[in-house]
Amino acid sequence: MSRAERKAERGSRLSWHREHELPVGTVVPSVLAAAAGLVAVWPFTSVIEPGSWSFAVLAVIVVTALAGMASRTLMRGRAAWARDLVTIAVQILAVMGAVILLVAGDTAVFGLIPTEATFFTFQALGASAWEEIAFGSAPLAASPGLEAVMGVGFGVVAILLDQLVAQRGAILASLLTAVVGSMPMIVTLGGVNVVWFVMLGILILVLLRYTAAQNPESPRRTSTAVAAGVGVAALAATVIIAPALPVAASLAGTGTGVTVDASLRLGDDLRQPNPVEVLTMATTADTAPYLRLTTLSAFDGRVWEPDRGDLQAQSEGFGPAEWTDDIETTEQNTSIRVIRMSSSWLPVPYPATSVQGLPSTWRVSPENRTLASRTADAVGNDYTVRSLEVSPTLEQIRGLPAAAPIVDPDTEPVELPEVIGETAADVTADATNDYDRLIALQSWFRSQFAYSLETPVDEGFDGTGADAVARFLDVRSGYCIHFAGAFALMAESLDMEVRIVVGYLPGALTETTRGDDEAVYSVSSDQLHSWPEVLFPGVGWVPFEPTASLGVPTAFSAAATEGGGAGGAATPAPTAAPSTEQTSGPDLEREDAGDNAGAATELRRLDPTPVVLTTLGVLMVLLLPALARLALRVARRGRARRGDAGAAWTELRATMQDLRVPLSDAETPRMRGDDLVRDSHVNADAVRVLVAAVEQASYARPSADATRDLDAALVEVTAQLRRSVDRWTRLHAFLIPRSLFASPRTDVLLLT
Secondary structure (H helix, E strand, O other), X not given: OOXXXXXXXXXXXXXXXXXXXXXXXXXXXXXXXXXXXXHHHHHHHHOEOOOHHHHHHHHHHHHHHHHHHHHHHXXXXXXXXXXXXXXXXXXXXXXXXHHHXXXXXXXXXXXXXXXXXXXXXXXXXXXHHHHHHHHOOOOEOOXXXXXXXXXXXXXXXXXXXXXXXXXXXXXXXXXXXXXXXXXXXXXXXXOOOHHHHHHHHHHHHHHHHHHHHHOOOOEOOOOHHHHHHHHHHXXXXXXXXXXXXXXXXXXXXXXXXXXXXXXXXXXXXXXXXXXXXXXXXXXXXXXXXXXXXXXXXXXXXXXXXXXXXXXXXXXXXXXXXXEOOOOEEEEEEEEEEEOOOOOOEEOEOOOEEEEEOOOOXXXXXXXXXXXXXXXXXXXXOEEEEEEEEEEOOHHHHHOOOOOOOOOOOOOOOOOOOHHXXXXXXXXXXXXXXXXXXXXXXXXXXXXXXXXXXXXXXHHOOOOOOHHHHHHHHHHOEEXXXXXXXXXXXXXXXXXXXXXXXXXXXXXXEEEEEEOOOEEEEEXXXXXXXXXXXXXXXXXEEEEOOOOOOOOOOOOOOOHHHHOOOOOOOOOOOOOOOOOOOOOOOOXXXXXXXXXXXXXXXXXXXXXXXXHHHHHHHHHXXXXXXXXXXXXXXXXXXXXXXXXXXXXXXXXHHHHHHHOOOOOOOOOOHHHHHHHHHHHHOOOHHHHHHHHHHHHXXXXXXXXXXXXXXXXXXXXXXXXXXXXXXXXXXXXXXXXXXXXHHOOOOHHHHOOO
């Protein structure tokens, strides 16, 4: 082939291809990466219930995009390697700050700078999330652990996507989006999410088109029909082939995690316990105490509802003493570290008198001496509770009648099956005082009933309603909530004020010690428990343990056996030997307690805040181009104010592009100025100032006039340009500014 022929061929090729590689964009890569991140996170909403995690993920995606745009804009004139390194560093710092602020802001300096407590909190949250994922079944309940893991995970994904798109790695970015987005469907063996696949296909086509357009070998014209046909074929093949691909069954979840529902609603997952350590405690007492989360006093015939009551600051204490001075008390300290339990209540011994080591978001419920928060979560907290061991003698407790039930005149009384009252009267017929009646009930349950997680389901009475209690008394087999619920209703039928406590058994003694040789106990998830309490004026709420084979039953000692001293502890004493076999109790499912839930359940109610925040986040993503354009406008006006003619003229030209005002690269600045005066009716004097500054900067020697303020003239001309077009054009220019996607032109290059 001759030289002339080769030249002709090269000229033919260049007529169909770009002559140069387009510069790296500052906005489009971040916008496309943010869109890819949203596509990747979509399928996770079907396996994790909506909550704070979704806002955290949305926040890190938006923060990553904004950080990328800002860094690339500021580093536009620098070397590519420096721009990329700075962008990655800024994005990592921005994501870290956002996640820390959202998840563990109260443990960080200024909510952003991590401390040792921050790292411990994330470690505990990570362990909690792993247990929920490994042993959970979809959909998982939203929890702080999942919020932390999803925030960090999608922070990494968002940064990778942003860098891949910026480096024109459309194939790798598409592959990463597809892999991350398909994980929920693969792990749960779920069906094909057709909507997600369509979104993914559209995203891949856009990414490929953007990447190809930057290449100098890319054609100037492309076939929309061919691109659409390829996309439809790829989507159809994916939807048909993907469900037929083999998936390892070992990837699926195997059980359920530990959740707490104050309303005592249980699920089938209780029959498959997977014990994990939820907390540890060290105590100065001889034996570890029971730990309570909250109490339930109101019974509507179907369920027990959590106690509602006002919350007060920790500094105000836990309320007045419920015991008289003649009742002996022993002070004890209990240090508690919550590892994997997610709850809006904190476990505390009873009766608590003070607490140390907690942030102010945790408040005291004096009605039942518990700790609750409407915004914080129990996991990761490490605190010390000072409490008392109230020890009346047998003679003292026998001489006190139990408090009568409080009757609300505005509430219709609950009709109980006759078998409940008749059985209670029959079991306690030989007792002569209220305490002995309760001991008779406790002994009867522990000796005549069996502990079973399966029987309530098999017999169809798995609940705490009055009918379920009647059935339980007939079958005589169930687990802690059935024992506690039956005991409570029978005690109430004997005219005693009673309530149910939700908390934890004391746990198992370990070989570890803390502080001044304090014994450390490990409490596992299968020791979540419930038990009844009865109010004795002058002593307080006295717990009982009717559940067969769990804990140690309540029993006070006579004063004579102690040489006139106090009796045994009111709180059931656990067996502390490490070799003692722990009976697996049921896990309690923490769901929304409904409209009648106590104050401590506010965190679990349906809150419109996440929906509002998510909507704002989506709007933020849509406004990213407008925000980037605003940042560029502010920067150019600042330079124009200092006399930079190139910045002023670049901003004027960008405004014309945004407003779709006709432009021609063949025009000189003077010709373009005349066109603006003639066609758009802008102020001729203001245009003349800008044109003169451009011509002087391009062709004349530097002078003092070159530093004059050009911002006023620029603002006047651009404002008149906006007024010269219709409202729809102005809105389109604001939301999708065309100048962000255009490469520099000749008249700008002359000034650089």
